[in-house]
Amino acid sequence: MRIDLAYCEELDKVVDIEEAREAFFEQEEYDKFHFLCSDKDCKEVRVTGVNHNKSPESDRIFKTPHFRELDKHADTCVWLEYTKAVEELKGERNKKRVGACNRNQHQLSSPIVEKFYLPSIDVERISDKTQSNDLTDIVNNKRGSERQIALRNYIRERGTTSRSLETLVSCYEELKELGALDEQIDVAGKQRTTFRRLFTSVVHLGSDDRFHVYYGGAKFGKKYGNGFSLIFFDKFEELPLSLYVSNEDVTSSKRYRLVTSVIDRLIAAKSENPKSYVNVYWIGGVEKRDNKASIQFLSPKHLAIRFVPR
Numbered sequence: 001m002r003i004d005l006a007y008c009e010e011l012d013k014v015v016d017i018e019e020a021r022e023a024f025f026e027q028e029e030y031d032k033f034h035f036l037c038s039d040k041d042c043k044e045v046r047v048t049g050v051n052h053n054k055s056p057e058s059d060r061i062f063k064t065p066h067f068r069e070l071d072k073h074a075d076t077c078v079w080l081e082y083t084k085a086v087e088e089l090k091g092e093r094n095k096k097r098v099g100a101c102n103r104n105q106h107q108l109s110s111p112i113v114e115k116f117y118l119p120s121i122d123v124e125r126i127s128d129k130t131q132s133n134d135l136t137d138i139v140n141n142k143r144g145s146e147r148q149i150a151l152r153n154y155i156r157e158r159g160t161t162s163r164s165l166e167t168l169v170s171c172y173e174e175l176k177e178l179g180a181l182d183e184q185i186d187v188a189g190k191q192r193t194t195f196r197r198l199f200t201s202v203v204h205l206g207s208d209d210r211f212h213v214y215y216g217g218a219k220f221g222k223k224y225g226n227g228f229s230l231i232f233f234d235k236f237e238e239l240p241l242s243l244y245v246s247n248e249d250v251t252s253s254k255r256y257r258l259v260t261s262v263i264d265r266l267i268a269a270k271s272e273n274p275k276s277y278v279n280v281y282w283i284g285g286v287e288k289r290d291n292k293a294s295i296q297f298l299s300p301k302h303l304a305i306r307f308v309p310r
């Protein structure tokens with residue numbers, strides 16, 4: 001069963017799973033959230049928020065957070081209808097598309113992101129609500145055949161759109177594991193590319209002027225209060241490359257807490273698994289200064305870090 005939104009008891013609102021995870025890590029003390037089905041006909045029906053309380057990790061076993069069915073839902077539940085529509089449209093789509101990747105579609109724990117929009121940097125809020133607002137509106141306000149049509153249109157048009165770098169990175173890592181990086185993606189309605197081209201190692205930064213998500217492996221550098229630095233394994237144009245996030249940055253923005261939770265795990269793993277490292281993904285560039293290079297990004301929304309256990 002596919003459930004994309006659920007009512008979170010602690011937050012007292014309907015959220016998608018990324019919002020739930022972000023809100024979880026913004027707490028002063030990490031208390032696990034509890035979720036109920038958002039459908040009016042599913043009173044007290046519990047839903048599990050798988051991995052909403054785990055820091056992002058790159059692993060062979062997929063750790064992408066998602067909602068999972070726990071109790072039985074009402075026959076009229078919107079998520080039963082949604083799941084049916086997703087399955088039907090998937091069959092329709094696969095008939096139209098050719099290529100080895102499509103065989104793997106069903107193995108993904110979440111849908112392939114087909115359109116990506118840059119996460120906005122001007123507003124500090126849990127996440128860009130546009131997408132889940134559309135779905136919330138359908139789920140809450142539409143019934144019968146009107147709902148069926150709206151759900152199908154949503155899945156066709158918007159269901160595979162993301163404004164979250166975290167979601168995009170999770171999708172990329174799953175596709176990489178499945179050997180399916182030639183799946184296509186549309187970036188901000190301007191650039192049609194593949195996941196393989198969109199995600200570019202930092203060593204190729206600057207080789208063209210297309211939009212890229214850069215990545216590189218890195219080890220722990222230092223703590224600066226709540227801030228931290230990471231040292232990349234690769235050099236940038238012969239210069240040592242690092243990521244630095246100041247104590248002030250972390251203290252002034254709750255959005256860094258998801259990232260710092262990964263750094264905390266990396267530090268904790270140091271004694272037992274000293275080979276553990278992180279993959280850093282970012283939207284931005286690299287700045288060279290005083291024989292050093294450091295990665296540059298405009299907002300914590302443009303940075304995602306994945307723990308790689310060893």
Ligand SMILES: [Zn+2]
Pocket residue numbers: 037038039042045073074077078079
């Ligand atoms: Zn339900």
